[in-house]
Amino acid sequence: MRPYFILVRRELGWYAGALSSYVTVAAAQFLLGLGFISLLEAFNGEALNAPLTEVFYDTMYFWLVLLLAPPVITMRLFAQERATGTFETLMTAPVGDAAVVLAKFTAALVFYLVTWAPLLLCLGVVRQYIPEHHPLEWRPVASTLLGIALLGGVYVALGCLASALTRSQILAAVLALALGVTLFLVSFLRASVGAGTDWSAAVVRHVSLLSHMEDFVRGVVDTRPLVFHLSLTAWLVFLTVKVVESRRWK
Amino acid sequence: MSADPAQNGAPMIEVRALTKRYGRQVAVQEVSFTVGPGEVVGLLGPNGAGKSTILRILACYLTASSGTVRVAGRDVFLEADAVRRLIGYMPENNPLYPDLRVREYLRFRARLKGLRGAAVRARVNAVLEQCGLTEVAGKIIGTLSKGYRQRVGLADALVHEPRLILLDEPTIGLDPHQLRAVRDMIRSLARERTILISSHILPEIEATCGRVLIMFAGRILAADTAANLRQRLSAGGEVVLEVAAPPAELQTCWETHPDVARFECAPADDGYVRCVLTPRGETDLRPGLFALAVERGWRLRELTRRQQTLEEIFLRLTRPDAEAEE
Known part of the structure; x- marks a missing residue:
């Protein structure tokens, strides 16, 4: 367990010291700010029928941050160490493959959540100036954050896997983005097959991140998406461990 | 521990x-x-x-x-x-x-x-x-x-x-x-x-x-x-010798020398002749050559043994007959 914490600290230290992480946070903040403006426009003194978080979610900026941030955050994790050779010094220290992968995943997830922190600030501002008749409820906010964390887990794990597969950071980012967008686009199949009752419709409904997120922003926490996201994340992290191990039997 | x-x-x-x-x-x-x-x-x-x-x-x-x-x-x-x-x-x-x-x-x-x-x-x-x-x-x-x-x-x-x-x-x-x-x-x-x-x-x-x-x-x-x-x-390395001696005498001398496998002679400046001698086996030619130069009254200005480079050693070690020697 101890190497895991040492490595998490090291990875977080890297994020704290690198210029690129500040650029990432700034870019995410810019997108969230645009979303915030749309939110204010939606208010415009009128009463809303939906929870605030849902309004925010309806702006495309939400998904932009969700899809773009993880590849940028995770691309360096393994690719950089492999390219510079430090991976060899790291893996010849008495640490397990799983500890290394989990530590990198944890640090990336923590940093991913940090990029979302400005959202809380936005909601705080809204709460300050909110009309009396439309209070900001904490439940949808909490479930939205849970959704962000869960989806983030999947996307960060995907990024880890992509980074472990290559020495090139650019390739890792492109691969993670391609896989991530594909997973996201599967949600749109529900428009064509989602209404049906056959198995394909059931599968699409089950893996539709869009539907899961819609539930979360409305304050609905279903165990099915919960299990889906957690198990998908665990599976991707497991695959990453296997990829890291694979150097031994190549 | x-x-x-x-x-x-x-x-x-x-x-x-x-x-x-x-x-x-x-x-x-x-x-x-x-x-x-x-x-x-x-x-x-x-x-x-x-x-x-x-x-x-x-x-x-x-x-x-x-x-x-x-x-x-x-x-x-x-x-x-x-x-x-x-x-x-x-x-x-x-x-x-x-x-x-x-x-x-x-x-x-x-x-x-x-x-x-x-x-x-x-x-x-x-x-x-x-x-x-x-x-x-x-x-x-x-x-x-x-x-x-x-x-x-x-x-x-x-x-x-x-x-x-x-x-x-x-x-x-x-x-x-x-x-x-x-x-x-x-x-x-x-x-x-x-x-x-x-x-x-x-x-x-x-x-x-x-x-x-x-x-x-x-x-x-x-x-x-x-x-x-x-x-x-260093064993078996070529020996470089520069002496002032009649080329013909050198020629016959190396041809009849029991320890010299191959030789090359080329005239150098000031009447000296530069000879590169490859020994037979692992012998060190230098002491014998010095004695020879003294005996015949040749003026000697260089007598060195070339170190074999690592590449030559690798080549020597990879030769089949070298493995038999091991």
Whole structure:
């Protein structure tokens, strides 16, 4: 367990010291700010029928941050160490493959959540100036954050896997983005097959991140998406461990 | 460390019939050798001979395709974690994190290798001192010169007081001054630890190692002490001779000389003749030639034996008849 914490600290230290992480946070903040403006426009003194978080979610900026941030955050994790050779010094220290992968995943997830922190600030501002008749409820906010964390887990794990597969950071980012967008686009199949009752419709409904997120922003926490996201994340992290191990039997 | 096999006479490194393949390419083929505790051994061979592969397998970074490798009696595949604790490994090109300060990096590495609390501080200070890094301890690694970086790599390899130190080309790319500093450090370590160094430069290995394993194309061709190796390197070497003598006399003299296998003569300036003589067998021609020059009254201005280069030694060792001699 101890190497895991040492490595998490090291990875977080890297994020704290690198210029690129500040650029990432700034870019995410810019997108969230645009979303915030749309939110204010939606208010415009009128009463809303939906929870605030849902309004925010309806702006495309939400998904932009969700899809773009993880590849940028995770691309360096393994690719950089492999390219510079430090991976060899790291893996010849008495640490397990799983500890290394989990530590990198944890640090990336923590940093991913940090990029979302400005959202809380936005909601705080809204709460300050909110009309009396439309209070900001904490439940949808909490479930939205849970959704962000869960989806983030999947996307960060995907990024880890992509980074472990290559020495090139650019390739890792492109691969993670391609896989991530594909997973996201599967949600749109529900428009064509989602209404049906056959198995394909059931599968699409089950893996539709869009539907899961819609539930979360409305304050609905279903165990099915919960299990889906957690198990998908665990599976991707497991695959990453296997990829890291694979150097031994190549 | 209570059940310590090395104390019971197990060799520090025991490699048996080690083979490593990368796909179809064979990097290391049926290699066997042992290194006793306290020995300093050099792995000498041209690039691509399989030196780095052997070190990587010893450091538990790669696994062997077949054969067994033990460090202090522990199997590198089955007890990788225990073996890693015993080893201080500096990979080729000495990769470091450029964003950390020297002290930060060593503290991180010391913790990762299982040191705790006060021991981390004490050992980091000790290796900073030992490697001459105290004055740059607060500098960012990315800004250091190559010589200092090399010392940081060495400090990292030493920080957890490993019993076995593996250094992959530790002096590559250093200037002569830095080279000497690193060599002196390795020599000072040699007193208390087992060290395995790889290099493709003979004087490098000769300066630091007691025993040398010569590798070529994935095999160990010869294992010998550095002194014996030097002997073998110079034995059988061509002798260059510059004398002032009638060319015809020289010609007949070499043709009838029992120890000269081949010769080449060319006129040099001032009436001297430059002869390059290849001896028959391993004999040293020089004393005989000197006596000959005195006897015949030749003026002699040069008499040297050419050292064989490593390439020539490799070629000689790879010749089938050379193997029969072994």
